[in-house]
Amino acid sequence: MNETVKQTDIQKAILEQQQSEHRKKMILNGVLLVLLLVAPLVMYPVFLMKILCFALFAVAFNLLLGYTGLLSFGHAAFLATGGYTTGYLLSNVPGLSTELGILAGTLMATVLGFGFALLSIRRQGIYFAMVTLALAQLVFFFFVQSSFTGGEDGMQGIPRGELFGLIDLNDNLNLYYFILVVFLACYLLVQRTVGSPFGQVLNAIKQNEPRAISLGYNVNRYKILAFVISAALAGLAGSMKSVVFQLASLNDAHWHTSGEVILMTLVGGAGTLLGPVVGATFVVNVEYQLAQGPLRDWVDPILGGIFVLTVIAFRSGIVGEIQKFMRKNLS
Amino acid sequence: MPMSEQYVLETRNLVKEFKGFVAVDDVNLKIRQGDIHALIGPNGAGKTTVFNLLTKFLIPTRGRILFKGQDITAMKSAAIARKGVVRSFQISAVFPHMTALENIRIALQSFEGNSFSFWQSGNRLNKLNERAMELLDAVGLTRYANTTTVELAYGRKRALELATTLAMEPELLLLDEPTQGMGTEDVNRVVELVRKAAEGRTVLMVEHNLGVVSKLCDRITVLAQGAVLTEGDYETVSADPRVREVYMGTDASGERGATTTETEA
Numbered sequence: 001m002n003e004t005v006k007q008t009d010i011q012k013a014i015l016e017q018q019q020s021e022h023r024k025k026m027i028l029n030g031v032l033l034v035l036l037l038v039a040p041l042v043m044y045p046v047f048l049m050k051i052l053c054f055a056l057f058a059v060a061f062n063l064l065l066g067y068t069g070l071l072s073f074g075h076a077a078f079l080a081t082g083g084y085t086t087g088y089l090l091s092n093v094p095g096l097s098t099e100l101g102i103l104a105g106t107l108m109a110t111v112l113g114f115g116f117a118l119l120s121i122r123r124q125g126i127y128f129a130m131v132t133l134a135l136a137q138l139v140f141f142f143f144v145q146s147s148f149t150g151g152e153d154g155m156q157g158i159p160r161g162e163l164f165g166l167i168d169l170n171d172n173l174n175l176y177y178f179i180l181v182v183f184l185a186c187y188l189l190v191q192r193t194v195g196s197p198f199g200q201v202l203n204a205i206k207q208n209e210p211r212a213i214s215l216g217y218n219v220n221r222y223k224i225l226a227f228v229i230s231a232a233l234a235g236l237a238g239s240m241k242s243v244v245f246q247l248a249s250l251n252d253a254h255w256h257t258s259g260e261v262i263l264m265t266l267v268g269g270a271g272t273l274l275g276p277v278v279g280a281t282f283v284v285n286v287e288y289q290l291a292q293g294p295l296r297d298w299v300d301p302i303l304g305g306i307f308v309l310t311v312i313a314f315r316s317g318i319v320g321e322i323q324k325f326m327r328k329n330l331s
Numbered sequence: 332m333p334m335s336e337q338y339v340l341e342t343r344n345l346v347k348e349f350k351g352f353v354a355v356d357d358v359n360l361k362i363r364q365g366d367i368h369a370l371i372g373p374n375g376a377g378k379t380t381v382f383n384l385l386t387k388f389l390i391p392t393r394g395r396i397l398f399k400g401q402d403i404t405a406m407k408s409a410a411i412a413r414k415g416v417v418r419s420f421q422i423s424a425v426f427p428h429m430t431a432l433e434n435i436r437i438a439l440q441s442f443e444g445n446s447f448s449f450w451q452s453g454n455r456l457n458k459l460n461e462r463a464m465e466l467l468d469a470v471g472l473t474r475y476a477n478t479t480t481v482e483l484a485y486g487r488k489r490a491l492e493l494a495t496t497l498a499m500e501p502e503l504l505l506l507d508e509p510t511q512g513m514g515t516e517d518v519n520r521v522v523e524l525v526r527k528a529a530e531g532r533t534v535l536m537v538e539h540n541l542g543v544v545s546k547l548c549d550r551i552t553v554l555a556q557g558a559v560l561t562e563g564d565y566e567t568v569s570a571d572p573r574v575r576e577v578y579m580g581t582d583a584s585g586e587r588g589a590t591t592t593e594t595e596a
Contacts, residue, residue, distance in 0.1 A: 216499065
């Protein structure tokens with residue numbers, strides 16, 4: 001009898017803890033939302049949109065690295081495929097409204113992601129990373145060779161067009177709020193995914209794959225779905241980026257970009273929701289600030305140094321370290 | 332064959348060859364319904380390899396595996412687990428950064444059919460809490476329901492692992508050295524847990540601690556160099572001079588009797 005009373009008490013305590021954590025998160029998210037809403041009034045919207053696109057890219061990547069334990073070294077392929085597809089359609093299909101162009105780019109990246117996943121998912125660890133890298137290099141080669149991409153010059157002058165054929169996206173503020181809405185929707189989707197029954201299985205796979213198998217989970221299928229969602233969101237980020245800059249370039253497909261998203265995710269904090277957003281904001285800002293000043297030739301070494309420092313001293317990343325600190329001192 | 336009805340698990344001429352090395356050599360196991368069956372043998376005898384073959388973590392080179400008379404040789408690991416053959420691991424297999432409760436829930440969740448639903452709220456899994464708490468209670472871990480597993484003592488992790496395995500409602504429980512690396516007190520607790528867990532199901536366990544085997548097991552198969560050396564109940568097997576020989580290295584005059592073989596870390 002006593003035991004059962006205790007059981008319900010413990011269950012209640014667990015639920016209460018979940019609720020209080022949920023409340024804290026809601027407050028933090030509310031503050032961030034207000035900041036994002038007023039930001040373009042004080043900062044250059046295109047720069048903010050660049051941050052949002054890379055933040056979405058990193059959030060997508062983090063679903064694999066942080067929540068499934070898969071290190072993909074080929075995510076540039078999805079960013080670029082989204083960007084080129086959207087760019088090509090908006091440039092060549094007259095009257096196509098922007099959201100359809102973006103949707104098409106996202107779909108293309110999704111299909112490509114499924115292909116990547118089928119070919120790579122059976123490999124573990126470093127072999128998985130190498131297969132994704134190799135596939136991404138094939139995609140890069142395809143874009144280099146294809147004439148529609150404009151080769152080294154990139155695909156230029158992509159029209160921003162109109163949202164639903166109504167809202168003029170050449171207006172930076174209009175475009176900013178459109179991109180913000182898409183970004184927030186994706187962020188919430190990832191948040192939902194991570195907390196869903198599916199997310200629980202991903203977490204189990206990340207922590208102990210053989211055990212997940214022995215509990216009856218066909219882990220490859222879960223990994224494939226996670227990979228496809230991640231590729232879709234990365235493609236969406238690329239599609240939006242090509243609309244913002246009216247440019248899709250080979251840079252996006254280069255392995256350097258795959259490395260950069262790893263950097264953003266780790267610096268911000270892999271396996272935390274906000275980490276990749278903070279990491280992307282940080283990296284884009286550092287790049288921008290350095291490019292303005294006398295250290296403009298030192299961007300890569302400095303980012304490399306930050307990467308090394310993160311891996312050695314701040315393994316949980318900015319957000320991860322803050323969470324650890326709060327847990328230690330405030331609970 | 333009507334005889335095969337009473338065997339939950341059978342292997343027929345099971346062979347596993349690695350490059351130039353036969354790890355499991357023509358093994359014919361017959362596990363009777365309701366038994367606690369031990370698989371013993373010196374290091375390198377192929378016990379864990381047999382487990383890996385039974386659960387398809389390794390692919391057999393030759394031979395067949397039958398579960399309740401049905402050939403499961405071609406099935407995948409996850410499918411075998413869902414059929415009711417669930418294993419534990421030598422190294423304690425838990426999800427270290429989940430709470431004890433969440434560990435159990437992951438096992439219960441695999442019967443829910445919504446594990447691909449990435450759009451659903453995780454709160455839907457709260458309905459599993461009650462059953463999960465019952466299972467934690469059964470292994471004496473009620474107090475630790477909300478503790479992150481990595482913080483649990485070794486013996487409790489093993490108890491949690493057992494509870495997680497039981498959550499799968501296995502018909503056949505495969506335990507790979509459940510008392511490995513434990514002190515006497517924990518060993519006795521695990522013996523009790525296994526005895527309780529074995530009610531209404533069949534257990535096949537790899538075990539080094541012959542004290543545990545003598546207390547628990549109805550039947551024992553001795554493996555040596557990948558092949559079955561002998562089989563029988565504890566008295567028969569422990570009296571067999573060949574068993575003493577493989578355990579001792581030479582003939583059976585050493586003072587370390589088979590019954591006091593130490594657990595290995």
